[in-house]
């Protein structure tokens with residue numbers, strides 16, 4: 490193994506930089522030349538490869554986003570785009586690839602590896618935590634803490650004005666952020682894509698909750714079947730005429746910011762392990778965290794299996810509700 494390339498792809502996630510740093514430093518440790526690819530698969534297609542050194546990763550461990558840039562490449566979804574990418578890999582003599590990203594990035598990685606034979610290791614990084622085979626994806630812990638911090642602030646104003654707040658968080662297909670943010674911020678409910686939202690039940694819950702206390706926080710995952718925070722608020726409004734309702738969409742602040750210590754450590758360990766695996770001749774593997782242990786699965790496993798949300802947390806949230 491002489492040349493290893495690393496890229497970040499899909500939605501950025503805090504901790505990606507710590508992961509890039511670990512890949513680069515481990516390559517240099519073993520005398521391998523690390524290449525960074527700018528803007529994910531799109532940059533691979535257009536040949537944006539550059540050699541990386543210790544200097545390239547100075548002072549990036551604490552920075553959010555990704556210094557390599559990222560993209561969602563439509564061209565890479567086509568066989569023609571991938572063959573251009575393959576030609577660039579060959580031109581630069583790349584013999585191993587580390588892909589840091591979410592499920593879309595993993596799908597691209599398996600296709601590329603199947604079509605070119607290049608050994609690829611996938612590292613799960615997305616704030617949504619929606620990849621099977623790992624307890625945590627890089628960026629999720631930071632995003633969760635960002636959400637909890639924002640909800641704590643919203644609670645101040647909600648309680649001062651005796652309002653019901655519907656707070657929308659990211660999660661197109663998965664409710665990890667919504668459920669765990671609701672638990673950590675003491676919200677009254679989490680509406681998540683994994684569960685059908687029952688509007689009459691939600692209305693009743695808000696009424697029960699507000700018999701003594703006059704403010705409530707409901708966390709809504711953007712992918713909830715009942716709609717986002719605004720839609721849910723409008724659905725309950727006719728039944729809550731005497732209440733003041735507000736909604737707040739947290740949006741992309743959830744994707745940015747200084748990565749937590751947890752994410753930096755996870756990212757560093759996973760980045761280093763990816764280089765070890767490539768050196769050992771492994772390919773088509775994703776790295777996961779099982780408790781404090783790092784484990785591997787086929788990349789296909791990460792894409793095809795549904796990530797498991799701990800439903801006992803949902804039950805606990807319901808048990809903790811204020812009853813009439």
Ligand code: F6P
Pocket residue numbers: 500501615616617659660661711744
């Ligand atoms: O990174 C995942 C995610 O945050 C989703 O939860 C969200 O729907 C999506 O990315 C938004 O991404 P973008 O604005 O980059 O299209």
